[in-house]
Amino acid sequence: MSKILNMGIIGYGWVARDYMYPAIQKNKRVNLVAVCAKNALEMENLPETVKKYTETADFLSNTSLDTVYIATPNHLHKKHTIASINAGLHVLCEKPLATTLGDAEEMIDSALAAKTIYATAYDQRFHPAHEQIRQYISEEKLGTVTQVKIDYACWLPKNWSANNWRTEQEKAGSGAIIDLAPHGLDLLEMLLNDSIVEIQLFDQRQVQDYAVDDGGILMLRFESGILGSMHVGYNRPDALPRRTLEIFGTAGMLRATNTMGQDAGGKLIFIDAETGSEKSIDFDMEKSPFEAQLEGFIRSILEGAKPLRTAGDDIRLFTLLYNALKKETQWH
Secondary structure, three states: OOOOEEEEEEOOOHHHHHHHHHHHHHOOOEEEEEEEOOOHHHHOOOOOOOEEEOOHHHHHOOOOOOEEEEOOOHHHHHHHHHHHHHOOOEEEEEOOOOOOHHHHHHHHHHHHHOOOOEEEEOHHHHOHHHHHHHHHHHOOOOOOEEEEEEEEEOEOOOOOOOOOHHHOHHHHOOOHHHHHHHHHHHHHHHHHOOOEEEEEEEEEOOOOOOOOOOEEEEEEEEOOOOEEEEEEEOEOOOOOOOEEEEEEEOOEEEEEEOOOOOOOOOEEEEEEOOOOOEEEOOOOOOOOHHHHHHHHHHHHHHOOOOOOOOHHHHHHHHHHHHHHHHHHHOOO
8 A cells, every 4th residue: 555545535514524625635645536425516625636426336436545534424324334344445434433333333343354444533532632631641640530521512403504414313313412422422531541331311402493402411430430521512502611621630620621623722721739720731723633633544554553442442432322322212
C-alpha cells in the first residue's frame, strides 16, 4: 500500500461535508477519490477529480479505494460497514454502532474477522483540550478522581432539515441519547483510562414534536468506583450554556467549556482544591477533533499504531447503553 491512502465517503450529509471533507483536504496522507450519496445534489461542492456515486455497490466497485468513512443514518451502518469490509477496505464508521444490539454484534463480528482495520468515529477523544485533560489525570494532578460530569445538548426541532432522520425511531434507534451519549461515554473512558460497568438512565419527551426522546440523563459507574453523570438533549436552546465537561478530584478539578462537539477551540481551566484559584490551560485552538481523529486512523493503517479503540470496547459500551435504553423504554 502506498503512503497516501485513497479514501471514499459513504453518506454525504452535513457532518461529512462540513467536517470530514475539510479534514481530508488538510491531510497530506489521504486523498479523497470517491463519494456516495443517495442524492447527487448533495455532492455538488466536490471537485471533478472525486468520482460521485448514488449506489453503494457501484462505489465499492472502485478498485482504487483503500479506506472508507461511513456517515449514513444509523440503521445503515451495519449494511455499509460489512459491505466495505467485504470489499477489503479499512472502515471508519460514525457512532453509534447500529440501531439494535443484533446489528451491532454482526458489525463487530465482521470487523474482528477482517484483515483490514475497523474503527468507530468517536472524534471527541481527539480534541486537543481533552488530550490535555487526559494528561492531567494520568499525572495525578487532580489527586484521586471521584466524579465526572458532562452536559452536551443542542436544539433540534423536527423540521431542522429536509431529511432529519435523527428524529425517526427506525433510522436512528433513539433520539438525543443514542446520538449524543456515545461520544461522552467513549470520551470519559479515554480520559480516565477506566471502563464503565453500569449505566442507568432516564429519558424524556419534553419539548420536541417527535416520537424519540429529546433528552436524557445517564448515571455511570466505573470499574474503579468513579461515578459519572451526563445530561444530553435536543431540547436546549443554542444560546444557553450546553457543552461542559467537568472532572472532580481530591486535589482539584478541570472544567472544559465548549470543547464537546465537532469544532476546534473552547476553554479549559484547572481549579485548585486547596486555594480555589483558577488557572487557564493552553491547548491547540486550531485543530478540530475531526482532523486529529483522521490522523489517528491513518496512523493505525499505515504505521500499525494502536487502534483508536478496540472492537471489543465498542460492543461492550454499546451493549451497556442499548440495554439501559431498552430498560427505560419498557416504562413508557
